[in-house]
Amino acid sequence: MYAIVEIAGHQFKVEKDQKVFVNRLQTEEGKEVSFDNVLLVSDGNNVTVGAPAIDGAQVSAKVIKHLQGDKVIVFKKKRRKGYRVKNGHRQALTEIVIENIVTSGAKKSAPKKEAKKAEPKATAAKTATGKADDLKKIEGIGPKIASTLVEAGIATYADLAKTDAAKISEIIAGVRGNHVTDTWPAQAKLAAEGKWDELKKWQDELDGGKA
Incomplete structure (x- = not known):
């Protein structure tokens, strides 16, 4: 079988x-x-x-x-x-x-139960901040990854900035592709502080979030 x-x-x-x-x-x-x-x-x-x-x-x-x-x-x-x-x-x-x-x-398997429990986390993150940030502005993050991060409770630049790169890799493990998350927290920190010119200059040197 x-x-x-x-x-x-x-x-x-x-x-x-x-x-x-x-x-x-x-x-x-x-x-x-x-x-x-x-x-x-x-x-x-x-x-x-x-x-x-x-x-x-x-x-x-x-x-x-x-x-x-x-x-x-x-x-x-x-x-x-x-x-x-x-x-x-x-x-x-x-x-x-x-x-x-x-x-x-x-x-019913655990994955489905976990998926149902993930929604309140995303809602809680949005409620706490009032509005979720556009995580796709971080070099290397696309729509699917952004959605996965929000479901895991990471909905703002501040949330992403204080999340370890290794932990981010675990969260997005189910998303297809090779994703290097090393620079994401640092990029998010600049975004959270409103340093967009500095972030844009750095992102011009990055490729898919990789230095």
Whole structure:
């Protein structure tokens, strides 16, 4: 039996006892975790396809360890401008082992409960400040990342400025792409202080938030 399941924004074909490397999960090492966004289950000649997910199906797994992936070198060059930047990135990953695939009668998984609980956090952040800032003005942050940060309670430049870059990487682990968050808190600090000219000058030297 195997299943196609979505985990941390990516789809995987998994079988029982299979080890899988996924984007960093918030679950502690040694703990159980379950995923109910199961798109397809195949058991011999019986194939069940969801629309888009299969109601009641669930994949349960155990977190083995958290680690970082192999270094990826990103080289940027702008023609006739003498601009060359070389950066390395290591994606935050989690190794899990698939323990069971259930086709029906599964309980609601933790990810959905966490998603429902995330909304009050975003609302609380907006209520406390009166208005959320446009986080997309930070070099390297797009609409999807901005939305993810707001859901995690980071809705203003001040919130982002006091959040550690490593913590930001964990929060946006489910967003596709290689994101270097090292400069985001410092950029947000300048934005929070209204130093837009200084921020703009610095951002002209950045590429996707990378120095």
